[in-house]
Amino acid sequence: MKVLVTGGAGYIGSVVAQQLLAQGHEVTVLDNLSTGHQESVLTGVAWHQGDISEAAEVLDSSFDTIIHLAAKSLVAESMKHPERYWHGNVVASLGLIEAARAANVPRFIFSSTAAVYGNPVTDLISEDHPTAPINPYGASKLAIDHMLAAEAAAHGLAAVSLRYFNVGGASGSLREQHDPETHLIPNLLKVATGESPHAQLFGTDYPTADGTAVRDYIHIKDLARAHLLAMEWAKPGTHEIFNLGTGVGSSVREVLDTARTVTGRQIPVIEQPRRAGDPAVLVASGQKAAETLGWVPEYSLENIIADAWTALPDSD
Numbered sequence: 001m002k003v004l005v006t007g008g009a010g011y012i013g014s015v016v017a018q019q020l021l022a023q024g025h026e027v028t029v030l031d032n033l034s035t036g037h038q039e040s041v042l043t044g045v046a047w048h049q050g051d052i053s054e055a056a057e058v059l060d061s062s063f064d065t066i067i068h069l070a071a072k073s074l075v076a077e078s079m080k081h082p083e084r085y086w087h088g089n090v091v092a093s094l095g096l097i098e099a100a101r102a103a104n105v106p107r108f109i110f111s112s113t114a115a116v117y118g119n120p121v122t123d124l125i126s127e128d129h130p131t132a133p134i135n136p137y138g139a140s141k142l143a144i145d146h147m148l149a150a151e152a153a154a155h156g157l158a159a160v161s162l163r164y165f166n167v168g169g170a171s172g173s174l175r176e177q178h179d180p181e182t183h184l185i186p187n188l189l190k191v192a193t194g195e196s197p198h199a200q201l202f203g204t205d206y207p208t209a210d211g212t213a214v215r216d217y218i219h220i221k222d223l224a225r226a227h228l229l230a231m232e233w234a235k236p237g238t239h240e241i242f243n244l245g246t247g248v249g250s251s252v253r254e255v256l257d258t259a260r261t262v263t264g265r266q267i268p269v270i271e272q273p274r275r276a277g278d279p280a281v282l283v284a285s286g287q288k289a290a291e292t293l294g295w296v297p298e299y300s301l302e303n304i305i306a307d308a309w310t311a312l313p314d315s316d
């Protein structure tokens with residue numbers, strides 16, 4: 001297939017592009033490098049440095065699929081500057097959907113998020129869990145899910161929203177490089193390399209086995225593979241949602257212990273109070289993705305941390 005990957009210079013998009021190329025697909029990357037990295041743009045892709053608002057200049061009817069990962073995705077920023085999320089995610093994605101319609105691109109795979117569910121009312125989150133985002137980031141992603149559902153119904157698009165939970169690991173040298181980095185594993189590894197003196201552990205009094213928050217970690221290679229399966233599966237006139245989870249959570253302390261074992265480093269942490277808006281447990285049921293797409297995660301938490309560690313230039 002001929003595929004446009006928006007955000008293909010970013011963490012997840014670059015690995016999606018890598019797997020598409022490995023399976024013989026023709027890949028075009030559109031990315032404005034606002035948070036992405038030139039070195040993550042792979043040899044073999046058609047590279048357009050630009051904003052998704054310029055998608056109409058790139059797309060034509062020879063494209064089979066858009067995989068749309070480009071977004072603004074910092075929860076705290078979205079609380080402070082919500083307008084950036086309405087413009088950068090909602091308005092920009094509407095423009096992309098319209099460009100897809102104008103160019104007759106039949107398939108659209110979208111990076112949605114666990115943030116659409118807000119505070120979970122069940123420990124294991126399936127796709128029919130109520131959506132009630134508690135920040136503009138989650139609300140902006142949910143709006144795009146709704147747009148895709150309506151576009152599929154009205155204009156026959158084959159659309160899939162993949163809702164990610166906690167993603168980690170690396171694929172070869174393609175690794176997580178967010179700035180600011182808000183994710184636990186890369187922050188622990190920064191301490192392991194000596195880049196940071198200590199990590200922060202938020203909340204030790206949650207109603208969980210060891211008192212720390214529990215999350216569902218997926219390897220980037222497993223996550224990226226779900227996009228290819230969704231692309232093959234997508235059906236005209238339907239919008240389907242899949243949660244990408246393992247159904248099993250790991251606590252912050254378990255992640256910390258695994259990171260200490262994998263790196264052989266101490267990784268000092270400072271214990272802090274809970275952060276507002278952080279639920280105790282956030283675990284996704286991957287049952288629908290397994291049954292419908294045949295997607296079953298292959299990698300463990302240890303694999304995730306080991307690959308992230310190996311990919312760091314200063315892990316030796």
Ligand SMILES: NC(=O)c1ccc[n+]([C@@H]2O[C@H](COP(=O)([O-])OP(=O)(O)OC[C@H]3O[C@@H](n4cnc5c(N)ncnc54)[C@H](O)[C@@H]3O)[C@@H](O)[C@H]2O)c1
Pocket residue numbers: 006007008009010011012013030031032033034035036037050051052053068069070071072073088092111112113114164165166167178
């Ligand atoms: N990383 C996670 O844990 C996680 C969890 C849930 C959902 N997501 C979603 O996955 C997607 C990818 O996340 P990531 O972690 O790879 O982030 P990232 O910041 O590494 O990648 C996003 C890419 O999109 C590009 N981009 C942003 N706005 C753009 C625009 N207007 N035009 C063109 N390019 C633009 C950036 O330059 C960057 O390369 C995002 O949509 C994010 O909301 C990520």
